[in-house]
Amino acid sequence: MPLLLLSGYPKSGKTHRSQQLIADFTARIAASSDPRIQRLKLFHVSDDTLALDRHAYATARAEKDARAAFASAVKRELTRDTIVVTDGMNYIKGFRYQLYCEAKAVQTPNCIVQVGTQPPQCREFNEAALREQSKDSPPYEPEVFENLIFRYEEPNGMNRWDAPLFAVPFEDEAPDFQAIWDALVGVDGKAKVVKPNAATVLKPATEQDYLYELDKSTSDVIAAITAWTADHPGEGGGSVKAGEELEVELPMNPPSLPQLQRLRRQFIQLNRQHNLSKTRVKALFVTYLNDAFES
Incomplete structure (x- = not known):
């Protein structure tokens, strides 16, 4: 089903927000009597679930390979009955456009959730992770972290591949995900109809x-x-x-x-x-x- 794309700076709390979203959506699916909703599944894709090392962002070749693995995992799971939660920085607009095209190709909605933690707070989280060397929350090397902050291309809701765009502020400990659910699954039981366009239809050809x-x-x-x-x-x-x-x-x-x-x-x-x-x-x-x- 839909593609839910999280975007944000490194160490901004994207995994925490994705877990909140998954818990919220799981409860909505379990509480629904609509057969269309009941058959929905949730799939979580992240650097950690794909065993992608943080060092992959230190070189262009390794990062490109990591993004390719990430995109392939999303494409494999993207169906009309699966909500794919893509928990990654997704900081390059061209990569977000690529995933948007994949969603359009299977005629399913997508949206962007921007985790609004700002660089100073992200930097504090990364420095704490460096001190603790936690396996549950691996840190980025300082040079890699600063480079990713510098290269981050913020989503713009005026672009069709970045819309609809929802922001989750750092201070909001328990966000209301109703608008995100409606954008992906539909309002009052009516699913959003997505038509493929010329950029996403695989046309038969010799x-x-x-x-x-x-x-x-x-x-x-x-x-x-x-x-x-x-x-x-x-x-x-x-x-x-x-x-x-x-x-x-x-x-x-x-x-x-x-x-x-x-x-x-x-x-x-x-x-x-x-x-x-x-x-x-x-x-x-x-x-x-x-x-x-x-x-």
Whole structure:
């Protein structure tokens, strides 16, 4: 069923909030007489449930692998009868967009719950965890922690993949989750209807046609980047528009054409068997590039 995506700074209490949400939703399911509600299941995905080490965030390659494992776990469990509680920082907007697309693909609602603990308090929690070296609440190394704080991309409810957006303040010890339940499960027994869009529908296509679309869509993105770099020689760190609501965030050292072509070939090799729709290819390629440029 729905995708419930938690987002927040490291050590902000996301696991605590996810456990509160799971307990609240479990009670609602048990108390309901609606067969549609009764058959709902809850699935909790987190770095800890997937045995992902905190050190994974110390290097770009390890972090990318960790995010891939996280996304695969969400995708495996995402069905119309399962509420998937994704307990992670989910701090990169491109990654949140990727999970949003997965929810749309199975025609199920999603929402974002932002844990509102601010960096100073998170820093205190992490320092305490470092002192205690608790296995139940593993700490982040200080340099990794500060880097994650700096890179956090706050959810914006104006973006369709970050909406609806709910904030849970640090001071709220017992939040009311009714609005979140209504957004995901429906109001007065009526389920929210989600229609797939062009970015999430897997359209049937011949192998030849799909490979052509894969080649063309990725080429269009590369062309947009090379055109931007030609207009801004020597500049880095810009945003290149690659489609509707799609932007490639360039690194401070502009990538060369051979680097771009190498990334393009890698992406094609990874996705040549997936038979994605044209719009989805471009969105995922933009996400792939943004992840690569963060290293």
